[in-house]
Amino acid sequence: xxxxxxxxxxTYNEERNIRACLESLRxxxxxxxxxxxxxxxxxxxxxxxxxxxxxxxxxGHIQQKxxxxxxxxxxxxLSLDADxxxxxxxxxxxxxxxxxxxDGFAAYEVPRRLHYMGKWLRFGGxxxxxxxxxxxxxxxxxxxxxxxxxxEAAGPVGRxxxxxxxxxxxxxxxxxxxxxxxxGISATELxxxxxxxSLMDLSVRPFWAFVQRYLMRWGILDGVPGLMMAAxxxxxxxxxxxxxxxxERSGRRTSSGEDHSxxxxxx
Numbered sequence: 001x002x003x004x005x006x007x008x009x010x011t012y013n014e015e016r017n018i019r020a021c022l023e024s025l026r027x028x029x030x031x032x033x034x035x036x037x038x039x040x041x042x043x044x045x046x047x048x049x050x051x052x053x054x055x056x057x058x059x060g061h062i063q064q065k066x067x068x069x070x071x072x073x074x075x076x077x078l079s080l081d082a083d084x085x086x087x088x089x090x091x092x093x094x095x096x097x098x099x100x101x102x103d104g105f106a107a108y109e110v111p112r113r114l115h116y117m118g119k120w121l122r123f124g125g126x127x128x129x130x131x132x133x134x135x136x137x138x139x140x141x142x143x144x145x146x147x148x149x150x151x152e153a154a155g156p157v158g159r160x161x162x163x164x165x166x167x168x169x170x171x172x173x174x175x176x177x178x179x180x181x182x183x184g185i186s187a188t189e190l191x192x193x194x195x196x197x198s199l200m201d202l203s204v205r206p207f208w209a210f211v212q213r214y215l216m217r218w219g220i221l222d223g224v225p226g227l228m229m230a231a232x233x234x235x236x237x238x239x240x241x242x243x244x245x246x247x248e249r250s251g252r253r254t255s256s257g258e259d260h261s262x263x264x265x266x267x
Contacts, residue, residue: 003029005098006074006137007086010064014082015040017167022049024085027095028078034068042082061185062149065142072137079133079142079151083167084112090162094134097160106155107135112164117225124219124226125212132157133164147185172228179236187243197245202238210234 007028011018012035022045025031031050035043036058046053056067069077076098080086086094090110097108111128114121121127132140132151143152169175213219214230222229 003074005076005078005094006030006032006072007078007080008032008034008065008068008072009080009082010061010068011035011038011042011046011082012058013038013040014042015045016170017082018042019045019048020085021080021082022046024087024091025049025078025080027091030072030074032068032072034064034071036064060146062142062144062146065149069137069141075137077135077137077140080164081166085165085167087163087165090160090164093160093162097134097158103158104156105158106139107132107151107153108158108160110134110160110162110164112166115165115167116169116229119222119225121219121222121225121229123217123221124214124229125217126219126229128163130159131164134160145189147182175232179232179239183236183239183243186240187247190240190244191247195244196248197241201241202245205241206234206238209237 005028007025007030009018009021009032011033014021015038018033022031022033026049030052032052032054033043033046033050034054034056035046036056043053043055052071054067054071056064058064059067065079068079078086078094094108097103097105109130109132112131113127114129116126132153135151135153139155140151140153142149144150169178210230210233213233214227219226219230
């Protein structure tokens with residue numbers, strides 16, 4: 001009998017995260033891990049939990065997540081990043097959906113909560129952040145623009161309770177590394193679509209991004225972590241357009257130092 005639910009994860013050098021992620025999915029009928037050439041123990045650890053560990057050269061976030069979907073044999077797909085955990089409450093809700101008769105929904109979004117600098121953020125638009133992660137195979141695919149992937153469903157989308165727990169960054173150095181990686185990818189995508197950086201992009205957009213997250217969405221109530229998260233968000237916006245401006249002057253793509261894991265943390 002084919003598995004009812006396949007949990008899918010893409011990985012690259014995720015030995016510090018992958019065990020806890022897979023342990024939170026031990027109830028799934030099938031676990032599929034698609035790895036893009038990890039140089040640490042990621043694949044070795046993953047094989048302790050599943051024999052469906054597939055190596056695939058990195059084609060991009062959207063393409064790699066769709067590779068995992070294509071490899072899955074279940075009727076339902078649950079997609080997680082390696083730095084995420086499925087809470088007990090969310091797992092119970094998913095099992096009810098998968099075991100029930102057809103309710104007409106093609107996919108479900110789940111509330112993702114962000115753990116940042118030792119604190120579960122509550123404000124700033126970071127928590128809860130609703131993400132479509134559970135969907136019927138054949139009724140949804142990963143789309144969007146790299147690295148900002150999203151599930152695009154061909155039908156109604158429901159909402160589940162319980163939390164998807166997101167452990168975003170190891171420390172500030174890790175956050176900076178991911179920021180450099182993802183802004184490089186974003187700048188390249190903009191450049192290839194013909195966008196060009198303006199003075200407003202470099203000045204007003206970053207300032208407004210900070211105001212939105214820190215003041216308008218009450219990130220200030222999360223204390224120092226809320227300030228740091230809003231400041232990093234503003235810096236991400238600035239760096240994306242700064243690197244686009246740099247590409248315009250040089251006539252070539254920027255070096256992204258591309259990160260192959262998940263969706264790159266909170267953005």
